[in-house]
Every structure is written in C-alpha cells, then in structure tokens.
Amino acid sequence: PLSNREKPPVRESYDEADREESSLDTLVPANPNQPYDMKELILKVVDEADFFEIGADFAKNIICGFGRLDGQSVGIVGNQPQTLAGVLDIDSSRKAARFVRFCDAFGIPLVTFVDVPGFMPGTKQEYGALIKHGAKLLFAYAEATVPKLTVITRKAYGGAYDVMSSKHLRGDVNYAWPTAEIAVMGAKGAVEIIFRKEAGDPEALAAREAEYKERFANPFVAAGLGYIDDVIMPHGTRRRLIKALGTLKNKVQENPWKKHDNIPL
Structure with missing residues (x-):
C-alpha cells in the first residue's frame, strides 16, 4: 500500500484456496536432528509458489518475505533449519523484528512458520547483547x-517459542503439525538437568528421556493448555491458513494509548 491508511492490495488468485499438498506430510524428517528446507513449505503454501524473499543473504537462519494467500498479501517469517538449525541469534532477531514492524506499519497480515530450538548460546552472542x-x-x-x-x-x-508469534504475544490463530514439540528444551538436555542425581545410571536416564518425549514431544499438551488452537495435518496447511485469514479479515485491535513506545534499542 502507498500509506498506512490503505489496505494491502488484493488480486485475483489462480491457485485453488482448498489445494492440499500431500508432500508436506513427509517434509519433516523422522530424525529430529536432520534439517529440511523451510522455503519448500512456504513455496507450497503460497499462491502459485510465488514468494518474494527479503534479505536472503543476511541471517539465513530466518526467512522473511512476501507472498499471497488466496490473493491476499501476507508477510511471512520462518525459521530455516538448514542454517544453524534455525536458532535465533542477534542478526536473525534484528532482521525479523524489522520485517514484522514493516508489515504491521502497513497493515499486512503476518504468517509465521516455527521450528526453533532456542536462542544461540555462547559468550560472543551474550557480549553482543543477544x-x-x-x-x-x-x-x-x-x-x-x-x-x-x-x-x-x-x-x-x-x-x-514465546518470541515467534506465540499465543503469549497475542497470536490470533496458532496451529501445530503432529510433529511439533513445544517444551522448555529438548528431552535429552532437560532430563540431564532435572534428573542429574541419576547421571550415573544410563538406563534410568534413558527411561526418563523416553517419558519426557512421550509427554512433550507432541503438541497435545500445549493444545490442552490453550496455547495451540488446533493440531492440523501438514497437507491442509494452505487451506487452514486461508480460512483463518478470512476469519480475521476485519480484525480491529488497538494498543493502549501512550506518547510512544519504549522500544528496546
């Protein structure tokens, strides 16, 4: 749009709104440590596989760009597991924050694809004010x-998880695939901390890890707490996003009045 007073442009879409993409059901590898290309998901969800990426060569562990869903312009943010496992670091946080604020300034809806293992650890990141x-x-x-x-x-x-447009940050519609894991951290690391008294017993730790995975290596606990609106099958992602976008078409939300925000500069 030419200004924040105009709505984002909508054009006729030649892609079916209810199109299903069965290949997405096998996009996420069975091995949780194996990467995959988040751009493949984006291209298979947006209209006519047309995605305009912003800053493609900077902070490649996060993807930002524009696409359309049933003709409606949307801003897309997604973690990229192929680069640094999709972690958030200083550069990716700045890149995505700038993009999110741009979309919000011009009334462009945001679609966020999440596969993030956490923030980048290390003294270099901490000294750089991660x-x-x-x-x-x-x-x-x-x-x-x-x-x-x-x-x-x-x-x-x-x-x-909290940072990436979660319900805790007023996310409107939050979906999860059956492969989603919403937890404080991975099973192995969590078990080693919680049950450190059993560190000398590998069998006990293995049992604890299996128990942790059974409970948290799925999205249903989060759904039961209301942090997820629905668990959806990957092949129906496009259809569900377009339906949700239509529901939110006339969304009106205002922040409390203030002279200006105290943004973390």
Missing part, C-alpha cells in the same frame, strides 16, 4: 495489531 536484540523481535510481535497466524512444524523450545 537479550536486547531478541527483545526487539518479541516487542515487534507483541505490538503488532495485524492478523497473526502461526504454524509450528517441529521444535518450539523455551524463550524462542
């Missing part, structure tokens, strides 16, 4: 009043 830059992305999503749709495809761990 918390401050990560807060920029959290702030951008929290402040955004445009329709916000989220699909969790695999890992959604810890604070990085």
